[in-house]
Amino acid sequence: MSCPEYSVFARISKVYGNKGEVVAHFVHGFSFTPTSKQELYCIPPMLHRPRVLHVQAATCAADGLVLLCAELDSRSMAESYVGTYLAINRCDLTDEQAKQSIEPVLNRAVHDKRFGDLGVVSEVLRSSAQDTLLVHGRYSDVMIPLVPEFVDDITADTDVITTHIPQSLLDLQSRL
Numbered sequence: 197m198s199c200p201e202y203s204v205f206a207r208i209s210k211v212y213g214n215k216g217e218v219v220a221h222f223v224h225g226f227s228f229t230p231t232s233k234q235e236l237y238c239i240p241p242m243l244h245r246p247r248v249l250h251v252q253a254a255t256c257a258a259d260g261l262v263l264l265c266a267e268l269d270s271r272s273m274a275e276s277y278v279g280t281y282l283a284i285n286r287c288d289l290t291d292e293q294a295k296q297s298i299e300p301v302l303n304r305a306v307h308d309k310r311f312g313d314l315g316v317v318s319e320v321l322r323s324s325a326q327d328t329l330l331v332h333g334r335y336s337d338v339m340i341p342l343v344p345e346f347v348d349d350i351t352a353d354t355d356v357i358t359t360h361i362p363q364s365l366l367d368l369q370s371r372l
Contacts, residue, residue: 202237202283206261211275216268218277219260223327229261230254234288236265239281245273249282301357306331306340308359309348311366314338317357329357335366 205226208218230236230251241247249265256262268274306314306329315333320342327342340346340361348358 201286203286204239204281204283206282208263208277208280208282209260210278211271212262214271215264216270216274217262217264218268218274219257219262220282221260223281228289229256230263230284231290234284236263237283237285238277239283242276245276301329305356306333306359307356308361310360311335314340314359314361338365340365 203226204223205228206220206222208220210219211217212219232251232253234251236249236251238245238247238249246267249263249267251263252266253264254261268277301317301320304317306317308314313333314335315331315338317329318332318337319330321328321330321339329340329342329347331338331340338361340359346359346361346365348360
């Protein structure tokens with residue numbers, strides 16, 4: 197029996213309203229809306245609260261993904277989940293959700309608005325704080341944090357990842 201594969205796809209950032217809804221922001225390159233009854237796994241799990249949330253409704257809003265889950269029946273319960281990461285069993289993803297997942301970025305070209313072509317993504321370094329793209333190319337290896345401040349476009353529609361990195365990331369590499 198093989199273990200299921202889970203992917204962390206969002207982080208709960210705040211409470212929305214008084215009915216236990218929460219706002220989550222996508223992480224690790226995901227951008228899909230969970231469907232009703234999908235199970236979301238909380239990371240880290242807590243002893244005195246549900247570890248699995250069952251989606252009742254989900255909508256994309258201007259400030260993130262608004263989730264209504266069966267287990268979050270009050271504002272105070274929802275507040276206890278702020279900062280929690282949400283994972284989903286990859287087998288539970290619908291075909292459409294899998295298409296909207298842009299997690300695979302290996303071997304994609306990286307073009308910076310200021311410095312031009314940087315190379316291709318050779319590795320994605322994962323951490324609890326943020327993912328980092330390791331780009332191998334004309335500046336040797338450059339580590340680019342996968343955050344909106346540095347990465348403009350990482351959609352599945354194109355093979356090129358667009359960035360706007362600070363000079364200091366290239367200066368750091370030249371000192372190594």
